[in-house]
Amino acid sequence: MEKIKEFTPVSLLLGIVIGIIMTAANVYLGLYAGMTVSASIPAAVIAMGVYKGILNTDSVHQSNIVQTMASAGESLAAGIIFTLPALVLVGAWKDFQFWPTTIIAIAGGLLGIVFMIPLRKALIQNEEELTYPEGVACAAVLNSGDAKSGKEGFITIIKGLLIGSIFKFIGSGLKLFTGEVAIAKKFGGSTAFFGFDVSPALLAVGYIVNIHVASLVMIGGAIGFFVAIPMLGTPLGTEDASAIDLAWTLWSTQVRYLGVGAMIVGGVWSIISVRSGIVAGLAGLKEMGGSRGEVKRVEQDLPLMGISIVMLTCFALMLGLYFQMINDWGITVFTTILMIVCAFLFVAVSSYIVGLVGSSNNPVSGMTISALLVSAALFLALGYKGDSAILATLGVAAVVCCAACTAGDCSQDLKTGYLIGATPKYQQLAQIIGVIIPAFVIAPVLTLLHEAYVIGEGLKAPQAVLFASITKGLFGEGELPVNMVLYGAMLGVAVILIDSLFLRGKSFRLHLMPLAVGIYLPVTLAVPIFLGGIIRWVVEKSRVVEDESKDKGVLLGSGFIAGEAIMGVVIAIVIYTAGDALVMKINPMLQEVLSVAAFLAIASYLYRIAKKS
Numbered sequence: 021m022e023k024i025k026e027f028t029p030v031s032l033l034l035g036i037v038i039g040i041i042m043t044a045a046n047v048y049l050g051l052y053a054g055m056t057v058s059a060s061i062p063a064a065v066i067a068m069g070v071y072k073g074i075l076n077t078d079s080v081h082q083s084n085i086v087q088t089m090a091s092a093g094e095s096l097a098a099g100i101i102f103t104l105p106a107l108v109l110v111g112a113w114k115d116f117q118f119w120p121t122t123i124i125a126i127a128g129g130l131l132g133i134v135f136m137i138p139l140r141k142a143l144i145q146n147e148e149e150l151t152y153p154e155g156v157a158c159a160a161v162l163n164s165g166d167a168k169s170g171k172e173g174f175i176t177i178i179k180g181l182l183i184g185s186i187f188k189f190i191g192s193g194l195k196l197f198t199g200e201v202a203i204a205k206k207f208g209g210s211t212a213f214f215g216f217d218v219s220p221a222l223l224a225v226g227y228i229v230n231i232h233v234a235s236l237v238m239i240g241g242a243i244g245f246f247v248a249i250p251m252l253g254t255p256l257g258t259e260d261a262s263a264i265d266l267a268w269t270l271w272s273t274q275v276r277y278l279g280v281g282a283m284i285v286g287g288v289w290s291i292i293s294v295r296s297g298i299v300a301g302l303a304g305l306k307e308m309g310g311s312r313g314e315v316k317r318v319e320q321d322l323p324l325m326g327i328s329i330v331m332l333t334c335f336a337l338m339l340g341l342y343f344q345m346i347n348d349w350g351i352t353v354f355t356t357i358l359m360i361v362c363a364f365l366f367v368a369v370s371s372y373i374v375g376l377v378g379s380s381n382n383p384v385s386g387m388t389i390s391a392l393l394v395s396a397a398l399f400l401a402l403g404y405k406g407d408s409a410i411l412a413t414l415g416v417a418a419v420v421c422c423a424a425c426t427a428g429d430c431s432q433d434l435k436t437g438y439l440i441g442a443t444p445k446y447q448q449l450a451q452i453i454g455v456i457i458p459a460f461v462i463a464p465v466l467t468l469l470h471e472a473y474v475i476g477e478g479l480k481a482p483q484a485v486l487f488a489s490i491t492k493g494l495f496g497e498g499e500l501p502v503n504m505v506l507y508g509a510m511l512g513v514a515v516i517l518i519d520s521l522f523l524r525g526k527s528f529r530l531h532l533m534p535l536a537v538g539i540y541l542p543v544t545l546a547v548p549i550f551l552g553g554i555i556r557w558v559v560e561k562s563r564v565v566e567d568e569s570k571d572k573g574v575l576l577g578s579g580f581i582a583g584e585a586i587m588g589v590v591i592a593i594v595i596y597t598a599g600d601a602l603v604m605k606i607n608p609m610l611q612e613v614l615s616v617a618a619f620l621a622i623a624s625y626l627y628r629i630a631k632k633s
Contacts, residue, residue, distance in 0.1 A: 045589075060432065181579040371427045
């Protein structure tokens with residue numbers, strides 16, 4: 021049987037290091053921006069830089085293991101930060117408890133991996149409709165990297181990391197830059213608002229996800245802030261509020277629930293639209309249980325016995341954790357079974373849909389809200405209320421979200437492996453390690469960020485805030501603007517109809533989830549993301565880069581994101597231990613002028629570097 025260097029100590033060590041860094045970075049980015057970015061391509065470029073630029077050895081399959089591990093940890097961070105902070109926001113948890121957070125992360129991530137394995141052959145090898153765009157792009161990076169380009173890509177990422185770190189240190193550490201520039205004005209009973217966050221990371225997110233997704237996010241933001249807020253006018257009791265305060269109040273209490281309604285529709289539609297693919301994928305379970313004789317290296321998955329052991333371990337872990345959280349064996353067993361069923365369903369949906377539209381358009385938020393609503397409805401029907409019901413509902417949603425996020429990214433990684441001739445079982449082992457080890461850093465990072473910035477305030481954490489509001493509203497401890505949710509659902513149906521009837525087969529599609537994300541994200545985040553997308557669009561008008569490892573804009577942007585996020589965690593440590601020791605006093609107007617000038621300089625630099633690709 022053919023043997024190649026693949027699952028080696030060096031690849032595992034490098035994958036663990038990059039995975040931990042990217043996990044911490046995406047915890048920060050997701051709480052800040054409500055979006056995360058894939059670690060696969062930057063991890064692959066860094067690995068090639070180390071193997072070919074430093075160790076002077078062939079690296080394709082080992083680099084693939086590195087990017088697989090990094091991607092697993094990054095996707096796990098997304099699953100946790102979208103849900104678990106809601107437990108703190110609703111008061112069910114006083115802080116981010118280490119073991120419960122870690123166990124939920126590990127169990128959700130592992131279920132995402134093992135539930136994906138039976139679907140691999142049907143979805144990734146046999147389903148021609150599924151392209152898995154990020155997986156194909158990463159395979160191109162691995163196949164085309166030579167020693168020179170690997171080293172150059174590595175240097176470009178390091179430059180971006182330094183720039184992002186310095187910018188964040190000057191902004192959040194010294195406070196010489198403001199985090200947001202905004203203006204608002206009342207007119208005729210309505211409020212007009214415009215603003216943007218001063219962040220190289222958000223600029224980079226827009227560049228990486230490209231103009232299509234960035235435009236959809238911006239359209240959603242415009243619907244929320246430029247249409248819905250003026251239409252809502254000035255509610256009773258807010259007449260004396262400033263224009264900016266009124267705009268934020270209307271967004272937080274009313275407008276973002278349009279996004280909730282749209283995401284619910286997106287989650288349901290995703291299940292309907294991929295039903296045939298899910299059925300085909302589930303047939304893989306029966307095939308794995310049969311006798312297959314000798315299997316080629318490129319066809320080898322983890323054995324069914326190993327999958328069963330992992331799944332039973334996850335079941336036992338969550339059974340014990342749910343009982344510790346709820347202290348009722350009846351609801352504990354029910355919650356655990358419900359979690360397994362929802363996780364399996366949404367892993368199949370996530371694995372299929374990322375093959376169609378890519379990870380950036382994966383409707384994870386909609387799926388998680390769907391799981392949350394189903395869980396809440398069942399618990400309400402059984403008569404459960406209070407903290408135990410909230411813990412159970414969010415506990416199910418957290419594991420489902422982790423599983424769906426991990427499965428989506430793992431699907432892209434397995435597609436990369438399929439294209440370069442990797443061994444699936446080694447990638448699956450790498451994914452398991454890439455979930456377990458980074459999971460241990462998530463709770464400490466969450467605690468640091470909450471202590472330093474306050475999640476829900478300094479870090480907006482839009483998904484977690486929404487899940488907290490929905491849960492409190494459902495269990496009678498808050499109010500849900502049901503009319504706004506219904507309007508959002510109607511908007512979601514309209515978007516799906518317009519896309520299906522008029523845009524099918526067109527280059528620009530109205531994918532619902534990025535648009536819904538744009539509605540419930542503050543428009544201040546959408547503006548720099550859109551600017552990043554515009555920069556990439558302008559650059560690509562003058563040159564074509566078929567291989568993203570050669571696109572210095574993608575690599576520089578990845579550095580921006582990692583640098584800003586890592587420095588954000590470092591500053592959180594400083595604030596946690598020394599308070600505002602670094603802060604420098606500066607005139608607010610001068611602070612805004614410096615912030616805008618520095619941000620535009622960063623945007624200009626990104627454009628110039630990207631054009632050199």
